Amino acid sequence: MGKFKDEVMRMYQKSVENEIIEEIEKLENLTDLEVKKFTKEGGYSDKLARKWIKSLKTAQLRKFFDTIKDIEKDLKQKDVSWDEVEEKFYLLEPQLVYAAGRKVMGKPILPDGFYRIMKVCMRKIVRGDANIKKKNYMRFVQFLESIVAYHKYHEEKAKQKGGR
Numbered sequence: 001m002g003k004f005k006d007e008v009m010r011m012y013q014k015s016v017e018n019e020i021i022e023e024i025e026k027l028e029n030l031t032d033l034e035v036k037k038f039t040k041e042g043g044y045s046d047k048l049a050r051k052w053i054k055s056l057k058t059a060q061l062r063k064f065f066d067t068i069k070d071i072e073k074d075l076k077q078k079d080v081s082w083d084e085v086e087e088k089f090y091l092l093e094p095q096l097v098y099a100a101g102r103k104v105m106g107k108p109i110l111p112d113g114f115y116r117i118m119k120v121c122m123r124k125i126v127r128g129d130a131n132i133k134k135k136n137y138m139r140f141v142q143f144l145e146s147i148v149a150y151h152k153y154h155e156e157k158a159k160q161k162g163g164r
Contacts, residue, residue, distance in 0.1 A: 016047050016048070016051055017048070017051065017113035017116065017117060020044050020047070020048065020117060021116060021117060021120050023037075023044075024117070024120050024121060024124065025120055027124060028127070029124060029127050029128060029132060029135075029136050030121060030124040030125055030136040030137075030139045030140055030143075031132070031135045031136055031139050033139055033143065035142065038142075038143050038146050038147075039142075039146050043146075044143075044146075045143065045146035045147045045149070045150045046150045048113070048114075048117070048147055048150070049147055049150035049151040049153070049154050050150075050154055051111075051113065052111050052113070052114060052151065053151070053154045053155060053158055055107075055108070055111040056110065056111050056114055056151065057109055058151070058152070058155065060099055060109055060110055061147075061148060061151060062148075063099075064092075064095065064096065064099065064118075064144075065144055065145075065148050067092060067095065068092070068140070068141055068144055069141070070088070071085050071088050071089060071092075071137070072137070072138065072141045074088070075134055075137065075138070081130055081134075082130035082131075082133040082134045082137075083130060086133075089122075089125070089126075089137070092122065093119075093122065096110075096115060096118055096119070097115075099115075100112070100114075100115040121140050121143065122140070124136060124140075125137050125140055
């Protein structure tokens with residue numbers, strides 16, 4: 001019975017990621033992603049955090065998130081354009097690829113689904129003029145902030161239940 005349950009969970013988890021990827025791919029720009037779709041309980045961020053609670057380590061999530069927040073901080077400065085942070089943005093990809101390729105004790109340290117969702121979001125960021133790119137990036141930050149928040153919430157709940 002345990003193997004069957006594990007297989008069903010794997011199928012559900014893959015379909016959750018694929019569903020979200022398909023929805024994001026339909027968007028013209030990342031700014032078209034409605035905030036309520038990823039922030040509400042049961043929304044994209046909540047579903048992903050539940051899925052990744054055992055496979056996405058907080059340290060990896062924070063490392064990537066901190067880099068994203070650094071770029072956001074630069075963009076929020078007066079008179080800073082997208083062009084001035086674009087290089088830093090493109091350097092996120094090798095950081096993501098490296099983390100996705102690393103393994104500890106034979107297990108990936110970054111779930112494939114996280115990698116795929118970040119990649120589809122990053123492709124949506126670089127559409128349009130510099131102003132739209134900046135807005136797309138800010139929506140990306142909001143989405144990732146929401147994932148971090150739900151991940152922390154579910155991580156704490158799992159600790160209370162006796163395991164992560």
